[in-house]
Amino acid sequence: MYVAVKGGEAAIRNAHALLAQRRRGDASVPEIGLDQITGQLSLAVDRVMAEGSLYDRELAALAIKQARGDLIEAIFLARAFRTTLPRFGASVPVDTGAMRVRRRISATFKDLPGGQVLGPTFDYTHRLLDERLATQAGDDADRTAAETTTSARPNVPPLPPAGEGWGGGTAPTPDASPAGEIPAPSLPSSDRTRLLPSSTPETEAGNIRLRSGRGFTGARVHTSGEAAEAPAGPMPRVTDLLGDEGLIEPAPADDGTPPRDLTREPLSFPADRPLRLQALARGDEGFLLALGYSTQRGYARTHPFVGEIRFGEVEVSLHAEELGFAVPLGEISVTECQSVNQFKGSATQPPQFTRGYGLVFGQLERKAMSMALVDRSLRFAELGEEKSAPAQDEEFVLSHCDNVQATGFVEHLKLPHYVDFQAELDLIRRMRAEHAAEAEAQAPDVAEAPHKEAAE
Amino acid sequence: MTALARTASGMPAITYNFAYLDEQTKRMIRRAILKAIAIPGYQVPFASREMPMPYGWGTGGVQVTAAILGANDVLKVIDQGSDDTTNAVAIRSFFETTAGVATTTRTRDATIIQTRHRIPEAPLRAGQVIVYQVPIPEPLRFLEPRETETRRLHALSDYGLMQVKLYEDIARHGHIATTYAYPVKVAGRYVMDPSPIPKFDNPKMDDSPALQLFGAGREKRIYAIPPYTRVVSLDFEDHPFAVQAFAEPCALCGAKGVYLDEVILDDKGGRMFVCSDTDHCATRQAEGHTGSMSAPYGEGQP
Ligand SMILES: [Zn+2]
Numbered sequence: 001m002y003v004a005v006k007g008g009e010a011a012i013r014n015a016h017a018l019l020a021q022r023r024r025g026d027a028s029v030p031e032i033g034l035d036q037i038t039g040q041l042s043l044a045v046d047r048v049m050a051e052g053s054l055y056d057r058e059l060a061a062l063a064i065k066q067a068r069g070d071l072i073e074a075i076f077l078a079r080a081f082r083t084t085l086p087r088f089g090a091s092v093p094v095d096t097g098a099m100r101v102r103r104r105i106s107a108t109f110k111d112l113p114g115g116q117v118l119g120p121t122f123d124y125t126h127r128l129l130d131e132r133l134a135t136q137a138g139d140d141a142d143r144t145a146a147e148t149t150t151s152a153r154p155n156v157p158p159l160p161p162a163g164e165g166w167g168g169g170t171a172p173t174p175d176a177s178p179a180g181e182i183p184a185p186s187l188p189s190s191d192r193t194r195l196l197p198s199s200t201p202e203t204e205a206g207n208i209r210l211r212s213g214r215g216f217t218g219a220r221v222h223t224s225g226e227a228a229e230a231p232a233g234p235m236p237r238v239t240d241l242l243g244d245e246g247l248i249e250p251a252p253a254d255d256g257t258p259p260r261d262l263t264r265e266p267l268s269f270p271a272d273r274p275l276r277l278q279a280l281a282r283g284d285e286g287f288l289l290a291l292g293y294s295t296q297r298g299y300a301r302t303h304p305f306v307g308e309i310r311f312g313e314v315e316v317s318l319h320a321e322e323l324g325f326a327v328p329l330g331e332i333s334v335t336e337c338q339s340v341n342q343f344k345g346s347a348t349q350p351p352q353f354t355r356g357y358g359l360v361f362g363q364l365e366r367k368a369m370s371m372a373l374v375d376r377s378l379r380f381a382e383l384g385e386e387k388s389a390p391a392q393d394e395e396f397v398l399s400h401c402d403n404v405q406a407t408g409f410v411e412h413l414k415l416p417h418y419v420d421f422q423a424e425l426d427l428i429r430r431m432r433a434e435h436a437a438e439a440e441a442q443a444p445d446v447a448e449a450p451h452k453e454a455a456e
Numbered sequence: 457m458t459a460l461a462r463t464a465s466g467m468p469a470i471t472y473n474f475a476y477l478d479e480q481t482k483r484m485i486r487r488a489i490l491k492a493i494a495i496p497g498y499q500v501p502f503a504s505r506e507m508p509m510p511y512g513w514g515t516g517g518v519q520v521t522a523a524i525l526g527a528n529d530v531l532k533v534i535d536q537g538s539d540d541t542t543n544a545v546a547i548r549s550f551f552e553t554t555a556g557v558a559t560t561t562r563t564r565d566a567t568i569i570q571t572r573h574r575i576p577e578a579p580l581r582a583g584q585v586i587v588y589q590v591p592i593p594e595p596l597r598f599l600e601p602r603e604t605e606t607r608r609l610h611a612l613s614d615y616g617l618m619q620v621k622l623y624e625d626i627a628r629h630g631h632i633a634t635t636y637a638y639p640v641k642v643a644g645r646y647v648m649d650p651s652p653i654p655k656f657d658n659p660k661m662d663d664s665p666a667l668q669l670f671g672a673g674r675e676k677r678i679y680a681i682p683p684y685t686r687v688v689s690l691d692f693e694d695h696p697f698a699v700q701a702f703a704e705p706c707a708l709c710g711a712k713g714v715y716l717d718e719v720i721l722d723d724k725g726g727r728m729f730v731c732s733d734t735d736h737c738a739t740r741q742a743e744g745h746t747g748s749m750s751a752p753y754g755e756g757q758p
Contacts, residue, residue, distance in 0.1 A: 008545045058467045079506040081470065084478060266501040266676035269604050395602055405674045408511030412591070415513065415543050419536045419573045419732055422718055423635035423654040426700050431629055 023068045037061035046333075046362025047071055051403065052078025053263070053282045055332050055361055072284075076404045083263070090258070092326045094314040096336045096359070097237050102313075103363075106238050107306040108340060114235030119311065120363070238308035239338045239355060248340060248353040269395055276378055276394060277371075281360055283401030285367045291391040292373035299389035300377045303342035304356065311335040311363045335360050337368035341376050344383050354383055475522040475555040481505055485523035485678070489669060492680035497642030498610075499593050504676040514547055515673025517570050517589035524585060524669075525551065525568065530558045532566035537574035537715065537732035544572070561735050573636075575657040577714050577736040580666035582683060588651040590672035593679065595639045595649040615647050618690065626695055635700070641688045642681055655689065656699045656715045662687040706731045707749040709740035 024031065038045050038061045048060040052075045060078060067073035103119025106112055242248040252273070259274035267279065280288060295302055313333055317326040337358040345351030356376025358368035377391040390396050400406060473479065481503075488502035507515040525531070531551055535544035539561040547570060548559050560566050563576040572589040580586060592598075596606045599617045609617065618639055625633040632638075638655035642648045650658060651670060661668060661681060668681040681687060691697035705712045707728040714736065716729040728749055731737035741750070 008540045008542045009549075012542055012545055056467075062467070076506075076510070080508040083506040084472060084476070086478065086480075263503075265503050268501060395604065399603075404506065405511045408513060408515070409591070409674055410512075411510060412512030415572075416536050416541055417573070417652075418717060419654055419715070420636040420652050422716070422732075423656070423700060425718065427631065427633065427635050431631065434630060 023066070032065060034058055034061040034065065037064055043363060044069075044071060044074075046364050047285060047367075048074045048078055050361040050364055050367065051075040051282055051284065052082065054078045054082040072403050072407050076407070079404050087264075089318055091316050091318055091329070093254075094316060094332075094334070096310065096314055096334070097235075097240065099235075099310055099312040099314050099334075099336075100331075101235050101310055102333075104235060104308065104310040104312075105306075106308045108238060108308075109241075112238065112241065235310075237310075237338065239340070242307070242340065242353065246350075246352065249344065249355060251355070267398060269398075271394055271398060273375075273379070276398060277357065277359070277375060279398045279401060280358070280371045280374060283371075284403035284406070285364070285370070287401050287403070287406075288370035288374055289366060291377075291397060292370035294389065295373050295377050295391045300380065300385075300387075300392045302354075302356070302373070302376045304339045304373060304376065305341070306369065307338045307340040307355075309335065309337045309365055309368065311365070333362055335362065335364050335368040337365070337372040339369075339372040339376055354379070472554060474527075475525050475551065476508070477505065477519065477522045482523045485519055488678045489520065489523065489680065492669070492678050493667070493682050495646075496681055496685050497640075497646030497648040497679060499672075499677040499679045501676055502678050504673045507673065509546065509550070511674035512591060513543060514570070514572060514589040516671030516675075516678070517572070517587045517673075518547060518550070518671075519673055520587045520669050520671035520678060521551065521568060521570050522555075524587075525555055525557060527555075527557065529567045530560050530565055532560050532563065532569045532735075533571075534569065534574060534576070534733075534735075535572040536717075537576070538734040540734060562739075563733075563735055573652050573654075574715070574732060575653055575660045577711075577731070577733045578739075579660075580664055582665040584666040586666050586668050588653075588668065588670045590649065590651045590670050590675075590677070592637075593649055593670065593672040593675050593677040595637075595647050610646060613645070615641075618647060622690060622692070626692070632691070632695065638697075639690050641690060643685050647690070648679060648681075650687075654700065654715060655697075658687070658689045658697075659699065702729060704729055705747060706737060706740075707747040709737045709745045709750070710747040711737065711740055711745070 038057045041061075041064065044064055045057050045060045048063055048071060049055050049057065052060065052063070054060070059081065060074070063074035063077040064071070066077060101114070101117060101119075103121060104114065104117045106116065239248055239251070243250055259278070260272070262275060262278045262282075267275070271279070294300075296304075311333070313331040315328050315331055317328045319326045335358075337356075339356035339358075341354045341356055343351040344354050354376065356372035356374075356379075358371030358375065360367050360371065374391055374397060377389070378394050378397060380387055380392045385392075387393070475482075477485070484503055488500045492498065492500045504516065504519060507518055509515060509518065521531070531548065533539065533544045533548040533551075535541040535547075538544065539548075551557055552559060563569065563578040564581070566584065568585050568587060569576065569580075570587040570589065575586065594603070594606050596609055596615075596617060599621055600606050600609065609615070622632050622634070625631065634655070636654045637649055637652040638658055639647050640650050640658060640661065650661060663684055663686065664681070665683050667683055670677075670679045672678070689697040700715070702712075702716045706714065706716060708730050711731055715732045717732045719728050719730060721727055730747075731740075
């Protein structure tokens with residue numbers, strides 16, 4: 001006697017209860033707080049905000065916690081919440097030229113107005129697991145580490161007392177953001193202990209050795225000796241500097257057309273550049289990284305330079321009709337990458353560099369750079385280049401860059417498909433029977449075949 | 457409407473509208489549905505939303521259902537013909553939670569039936585709506601991956617690619633090798649993907665008194681077959697369309713001419729065939745029908 005499988009409902013309930021238990025982990029270990037996630041896993045928070053298209057550090061942290069650290073799952077949670085939010089307007093375009101910069105580097109110029117600002121970066125760190133972080137002594141261990149490092153280098157003065165400036169004291173304090181709905185991210189305290197004053201530039205085999213820490217202004221430090229100078233004053237974008245000489249194509253003029261909204265209308269092709277950039281901005285970091293990488297390896301090579309990467313806070317404001325002017329809402333952290341790529345010119349136009357553009361929430365340089373590479377290769381038609389590679393194919397790139405869509409459809413293969421599979425079974429059995437019958441007709445010796453079939 | 461109010465901690469408060477979607481989104485989806493009904497079989501792009509279940513797990517069907525669902529509707533949700541498969545349970549409980557509507561497993565009691573991969577065995581009636589979950593709405597997709605190109609082919613009614621594919625199947629396998637998601641022509645115009653139902657179910661779509669709606673969330677398309685519309689499965693004169701036929705009746709209710717699931721009983725080749733439509737099977741058993749492996753009615757029932 002056979003009873004059809006029942007009990008899906010109870011099984012699901014139990015599975016979810018088990019999930020909740022596993023998410024919590026060992027109950028004797030304190031539960032992780034959202035402040036710990038926003039503070040100490042801030043780059044994970046950035047990624048969830050960027051690909052979740054929702055700028056809210058706390059919600060992103062909640063999503064990460066609920067998703068047990070599975071970032072694509074967390075991005076999915078953020079998206080599913082975001083989609084229900086009402087829209088009350090679109091902001092005025094943010095001005096990254098007016099960014100309160102925490103990091104800014106150019107690979108195309110040794111020195112430039114505003115200098116090179118390393119800021120908090122993994123660049124130049126030795127990727128050695130630091131066992132001091134394994135203890136829960138936290139800040140203390142970190143501070144000791146910083147001091148040890150400092151004292152091992154006789155020509156670097158000791159740390160300044162806490163709070164005594166960010167490399168000279170003239171820089172704006174990152175926490176001094178205007179009050180707004182969007183909480184300004186605060187610098188984790190571990191960064192503060194690592195700040196090093198920059199009185200003595202170090203050189204090594206003729207190269208400038210850049211040390212992590214706000215206040216170091218890289219090449220500017222070296223050439224001017226104004227070691228303690230903070231990145232104050234204007235910091236024009238590299239592309240604007242090149243643009244003054246006409247060496248690079250101008251940024252497309254704003255003709256006032258409101259950009260299409262990917263989240264409010266279905267994606268259709270051909271997609272214009274604003275729409276492509278929207279899709280890339282929320283696209284999967286890994287997918288864009290691989291595509292960008294492929295362009296470097298010859299699949300639609302575009303000869304890129306990193307004109308500039310800058311990370312910091314920009315003001316978001318909304319044009320209020322009743323008031324007739326834009327009202328600031330708060331600040332967001334963004335990373336912008338402008339790539340400078342090989343030329344374009346024609347009989348009527350002198351040769352110019354071309355651009356690729358990347359802009360993402362938070363400090364996500366890898367993503368911003370990949371985005372700029374892919375943006376540039378998607379512009380092949382406009383720039384009169386030949387189409388030869390996946391990274392140029394907008395249908396391919398845009399249809400597959402969204403990881404929430406991708407993971408859903410890949411994982412849906414877990415759902416039951418037994419109705420369809422039954423249909424396939426039926427057909428393949430029929431075809432095999434016919435095949436066997438034919439074989440039998442041709443060679444009567446193999447008459448066993450159809451019988452074996454039945455027991456399969 | 458989700459409130460933007462913040463809780464004491466500063467985090468946004470989290471609340472949801474009837475049937476999850478906000479009313480503006482529902483209006484947008486209803487407009488797409490109306491257009492789809494007006495142009496039978498035509499895929500209408502719509503601004504599909506992220507839903508709280510993964511893409512590919514019924515987000516299109518869920519959005520269509522959410523847009524048409526009223527407080528007095530009675531909802532049935534099936535997956536593989538069964539009300540009790542995990543995803544059907546999850547979607548049903550989603551609407552119980554977010555809309556508080558009545559649900560049923562009885563095909564005849566439902567006003568809206570959301571389905572994945574099957575059409576119920578009991579004939580649908582006028583006034584009912586069946587909502588199909590669709591993974592890939594484009595019947596030409598696997599012949600031509602580019603959306604720009606397939607839209608052009610539809611516009612020109614250029615379905616040669618599909619005929620060639622079916623012909624090549626016959627040349628290679630002696631059969632049309634498409635057993636599910638078998639393409640149909642709707643109202644003599646558009647070739648349409650019926651969603652991955654077995655081709656066994658295709659004839660049920662023809663001239664149905666019920667309204668048939670199709671939602672593809674990830675691919676952002678809605679399409680429809682209005683009641684009493686001609687739906688023809690593609691074929692050739694010398695290879696006419698035919699549905700699967702099962703050699704034996706349902707082992708539990710003795711039903712013939714229904715779609716059966718094959719259940720493997722042991723590792724020695726033991727197997728049985730039972731109705732894929734669990735409501736149909738249970739109803740027949742309750743009426744006293746038995747099959748070769750039936751227990752006396754009442755035994756083994758939960
Ligand atoms: Zn049965």
